[in-house]
Amino acid sequence: MGAGHGAGATSPRILVFSTANISDPGIDLAGSQHRHYASSISTITVPCSSSIQPRWIVYALEHGFDGVFLAIDGDECAYLPDCNARSSRIAAQAQERLRPLGIALERVRMAALCSVCSEAFVKHMDEFAAQLAALPVEVAA
Amino acid sequence: MEHQELTTPSPDGEHRRIGVYICHCGGNISDFVDVAAVRDAVATDPNVVHAETTLFACSDATQHDMVERIQRDGLDGLVVASCSPKLHVPTFRAVSRRAGLNQFQYTQVNIREQCSWVHSDDRPGATAKATGLVRAGIGHASLSVPLEPVGVDTVPSALVVGGGVAGLRAAVGLADLGLSVTLVERTDHLGGAVGGLGAMFPSNQSGRELIAQLVDEVAARPTISVLLETELVAKSGTFGNYEVRLEGPAGTDPVTATVGVLVIATGFASYEPALGEYGYGIEGVLTLPEFTAMLDASPGPLHYRGRPVGSIAYVYCVGSRQPGGNEYCSKYCCTATAHVAVQVAARDDRVTQYHLYRDVRTYGVYELLYEEARKRGSVYLKYADDAPPDVERRGDQLVVTARDTLTGPAELEIPVDLVVLVTGMVAAPNHDLTSLLKLPLGSDGFYNEIHPKLRPVETVVDGVLIAGASQGPKTVSESVASALAAVAQSGAMLLNGRAELNPLVAVAGAACAWCGECAAVCPYDAISRVEVDGVAVAHIDPSACKGCGGCAPYCPNEAIDLLGVTTAQVEHMIDGMVGPVREEVLVS
Ligand SMILES: Cc1cc2nc3c(=O)[nH]c(=O)nc-3n(C[C@H](O)[C@H](O)[C@H](O)COP(=O)(O)OP(=O)(O)OC[C@H]3O[C@@H](n4cnc5c(N)ncnc54)[C@H](O)[C@@H]3O)c2cc1C
Ligand code: SF4
Ligand code: SF4
Ligand code: SF4
Numbered sequence: 001m002g003a004g005h006g007a008g009a010t011s012p013r014i015l016v017f018s019t020a021n022i023s024d025p026g027i028d029l030a031g032s033q034h035r036h037y038a039s040s041i042s043t044i045t046v047p048c049s050s051s052i053q054p055r056w057i058v059y060a061l062e063h064g065f066d067g068v069f070l071a072i073d074g075d076e077c078a079y080l081p082d083c084n085a086r087s088s089r090i091a092a093q094a095q096e097r098l099r100p101l102g103i104a105l106e107r108v109r110m111a112a113l114c115s116v117c118s119e120a121f122v123k124h125m126d127e128f129a130a131q132l133a134a135l136p137v138e139v140a141a
Numbered sequence: 142m143e144h145q146e147l148t149t150p151s152p153d154g155e156h157r158r159i160g161v162y163i164c165h166c167g168g169n170i171s172d173f174v175d176v177a178a179v180r181d182a183v184a185t186d187p188n189v190v191h192a193e194t195t196l197f198a199c200s201d202a203t204q205h206d207m208v209e210r211i212q213r214d215g216l217d218g219l220v221v222a223s224c225s226p227k228l229h230v231p232t233f234r235a236v237s238r239r240a241g242l243n244q245f246q247y248t249q250v251n252i253r254e255q256c257s258w259v260h261s262d263d264r265p266g267a268t269a270k271a272t273g274l275v276r277a278g279i280g281h282a283s284l285s286v287p288l289e290p291v292g293v294d295t296v297p298s299a300l301v302v303g304g305g306v307a308g309l310r311a312a313v314g315l316a317d318l319g320l321s322v323t324l325v326e327r328t329d330h331l332g333g334a335v336g337g338l339g340a341m342f343p344s345n346q347s348g349r350e351l352i353a354q355l356v357d358e359v360a361a362r363p364t365i366s367v368l369l370e371t372e373l374v375a376k377s378g379t380f381g382n383y384e385v386r387l388e389g390p391a392g393t394d395p396v397t398a399t400v401g402v403l404v405i406a407t408g409f410a411s412y413e414p415a416l417g418e419y420g421y422g423i424e425g426v427l428t429l430p431e432f433t434a435m436l437d438a439s440p441g442p443l444h445y446r447g448r449p450v451g452s453i454a455y456v457y458c459v460g461s462r463q464p465g466g467n468e469y470c471s472k473y474c475c476t477a478t479a480h481v482a483v484q485v486a487a488r489d490d491r492v493t494q495y496h497l498y499r500d501v502r503t504y505g506v507y508e509l510l511y512e513e514a515r516k517r518g519s520v521y522l523k524y525a526d527d528a529p530p531d532v533e534r535r536g537d538q539l540v541v542t543a544r545d546t547l548t549g550p551a552e553l554e555i556p557v558d559l560v561v562l563v564t565g566m567v568a569a570p571n572h573d574l575t576s577l578l579k580l581p582l583g584s585d586g587f588y589n590e591i592h593p594k595l596r597p598v599e600t601v602v603d604g605v606l607i608a609g610a611s612q613g614p615k616t617v618s619e620s621v622a623s624a625l626a627a628v629a630q631s632g633a634m635l636l637n638g639r640a641e642l643n644p645l646v647a648v649a650g651a652a653c654a655w656c657g658e659c660a661a662v663c664p665y666d667a668i669s670r671v672e673v674d675g676v677a678v679a680h681i682d683p684s685a686c687k688g689c690g691g692c693a694p695y696c697p698n699e700a701i702d703l704l705g706v707t708t709a710q711v712e713h714m715i716d717g718m719v720g721p722v723r724e725e726v727l728v729s
Binding site: 021029031035056090 | 225226227251253254255256258259260261262263266267269270273274277576579580581583584589591600601602645662664687688689690691693694699703708711712714715716718719720
């Protein structure tokens with residue numbers, strides 16, 4: 001599983017859901033600072049981490065991603081004061097759906113990421129990739 | 142009530158007609174990504190009728206080509222793969238509009254900040270990833286629908302919160318645009334920090350006079366009403382029509398008003414050193430605001446507690462540029478201190494002045510003040526970031542110990558009569574206001590704009606603008622410039638009497654069987670129950686919906702889609718990123 005292309009082939013494929021106003025600038029900042037992370041990591045932008053639907057996470061894991069990372073707004077969310085709790089609920093619901101599919105719950109990870117958290121982002125990616133690489137490959141249920 | 146159709150049939154009834162532009166960005170992208178290979182990989186997509194690489198997608202020439210191409214080939218979708226959406230979404234939306242393509246049928250793909258720049262060591266990987274991202278963009282665009290911004294009626298009035306120089310100048314500007322203005326100030330006087338200052342840089346005009354002038358201007362405009370000792374305590378309604386509740390001193394009745402926009406100009410607070418921080422608390426150790434107030438209170442040669450002052454040490458960057466604390470530079474303080482030193486020297490040129498600094502940031506034209514301070518005898522000593530000076534009192538004498546990194550390792554002991562801690566700016570304490578307005582704060586505690594370059598005074602809350610030092614350290618001229626930007630932006634939003642809202646809102650689809658879950662979790666009261674042909678369903682008011690998408694994951698029927706990131710679009714994007722050929726999938 002998780003085969004990518006080119007040099008990314010050896011690294012786990014990670015899909016990051018990130019928010020337009022808060023974590024995207026942090027991830028973009030990693031770019032402006034030329035901080036490297038694996039090319040097998042890609043991002044989809046949402047307005048708020050509370051809008052991520054559990055089924056998207058499941059879909060990504062069923063269709064070739066090895067891990068899904070939710071970059072959440074935490075206390076910085078401009079829309080929803082309880083964004084943290086909502087995002088945690090989404091991650092938990094996605095995991096509920098993964099259980100019967102035999103997909104490891106550790107494939108979903110969540111952390112708050114701010115608009116200048118470029119270093120933190122790269123660190124999260126490195127750690128998550130290492131954790132995913134160590135997981136046993138699931139066999140189809 | 143009808144449900145929004147999320148796909149547009151293409152002219153051939155089957156496929157879309159999408160144009161794809163892949164940018165070199167000079168070499169910023171093409172040095173690390175094989176852009177021609179990306180183009181070749183996506184050109185065969187049945188929804189793509191044109192794919193090309195371009196040296197600079199944002200150049201006038203390319204924009205012109207895009208318009209021509211959209212019109213000639215009858216494109217119904219545009220994908221631009223270049224830099225972060227933060228930079229050029231407005232550019233390419235405008236290109237689409239000029240070409241007669243609905244601006245929401247254009248999709249931006251970020252292959253610079255999120256690809257070439259972070260994988261510059263991995264050309265094959267970067268190229269594969271860019272290909273996936275562009276495919277995802279095409280998938281997204283292939284499900285795009287034409288959308289029109291939601292129009293709302295707006296009222297021609299504004300609320301300004303904060304009566305410092307920024308708030309006062311904003312009030313005058315707003316009134317001159319023909320808007321009626323309510324200004325609330327929480328203290329019992331106008332002027333903020335500037336109102337307490339004497340001679341200021343760069344022109345030596347006194348802060349008090351400047352404020353008196355502005356207050357006269359405010360008084361001369363009958364459409365401005367000023368409420369002192371008053372705070373904003375509640376806000377409801379939507380952009381263009383906010384109901385605000387203003388609470389004054391005890392015993393007065395709260396005031397309500399309807400306003401189209403809010404300009405938040407709540408300013409800053411000066412950093413308060415902790416007791417013992419650089420000797421703060423010791424007699425003779427003052428902060429910069431304390432020192433300027435003292436200077437201002439008595440003309441002529443300087444005295445402290447009845448004794449003449451013969452020497453002063455200024456310790457810079459107190460409370461600013463501290464790792465793990467306030468990491469930013471407060472910007473005004475190097476210049477304010479040089480200005481103060483010039484004034485002190487002008488009063489009595491025998492006073493010795495030592496400036497213990499980390500970097501001198503008297504930027505731009507303020508460099509001249511630094512020159513002048515040195516000409517008048519100020520001595521500048523550079524201390525190392527990790528070796529700040531020590532301040533102590535030995536008997537009757539204040540002593541500052543420091544190493545000047547420019548002249549050698551020797552430790553200098555400087556006896557002085559006064560120590561001035563050059564304190565920076567911190568965010569004004571405003572917890573209640575911040576949570577009431579749901580304003581985003583940066584990690585520095587100041588209010589955050591949507592975009593520092595392109596949308597510097599707007600926040601993610603429609604119609605709530607920020608001005609002055611509430612946004613971060615600013616000088617007076619910078620505070621006023623941002624206040625005027627907020628004025629101009631308010632005018633653009635309100636003078637038409639109608640405003641356009643982002644149409645990327647939530648829609649409840651046919652699967653809704655009204656359970657009320659979504660309405661219960663929407664903090665903006667955008668969702669209500671309506672009956673369509675006798676059946677109860679959810680209706681989401683597009684002018685109240687903020688487009689956060691927070692309701693969608695709560696729907697037990699998965700009936701809610703957020704326009705711009707529908708479930709179908711997300712799945713297409715995932716497919717695009719993963720690639721067309723996947724032999725092994727996790728679960729079959
Ligand atoms: C010692 C010192 C010297 C300086 N010297 C210079 C100089 O020489 N030249 C120069 O260009 N700049 C100078 N500055 C910087 C200058 O003071 C600022 O640029 C300016 O004050 C910013 O104006 P403002 O209106 O944004 O904020 P402020 O001056 O802080 O005003 C904000 C106002 O909002 C009010 N407020 C806050 N919260 C609320 C609320 N919730 N509801 C209602 N009202 C509220 C406050 O009471 C205050 O009146 C100096 C600053 C200091 C500290
Ligand atoms: S302006 Fe000067 S004193 Fe103030 S924080 Fe910046 S470098 Fe330090
Ligand atoms: S998207 Fe957000 S604002 Fe809009 S209806 Fe849903 S929860 Fe309310
Ligand atoms: S949660 Fe879903 S089913 Fe329930 S009312 Fe809202 S849209 Fe309809």
